Amino acid sequence: MTGSARIPSGVERRANPRLRELVDEMLASIRIAANAELWTPDERARYEAEMARIMDSVRQQAIGGPAARARLE
Numbered sequence: 001m002t003g004s005a006r007i008p009s010g011v012e013r014r015a016n017p018r019l020r021e022l023v024d025e026m027l028a029s030i031r032i033a034a035n036a037e038l039w040t041p042d043e044r045a046r047y048e049a050e051m052a053r054i055m056d057s058v059r060q061q062a063i064g065g066p067a068a069r070a071r072l073e
Contacts, residue, residue: 019058026051 033039039047 019061022054023058026054
């Protein structure tokens with residue numbers, strides 16, 4: 001992050017209920033699978049790549065300000 005980048009407060013990060021719901025769903029899935037081998041190695045690699053793609057999109061939306069967040073709605 002650059003010095004001019006603004007870090008959102010906890011309240012702002014939770015202002016988008018759709019984003020919060022997505023993150024909660026992803027975390028629940030991770031917690032369930034944490035101690036169980038639910039996926040094959042190929043599935044795990046595919047899901048990890050998908051998670052990285054989703055998180056990149058989330059980061060871009062989060063730093064993009066209100067206009068970027070409006071595109072989620």
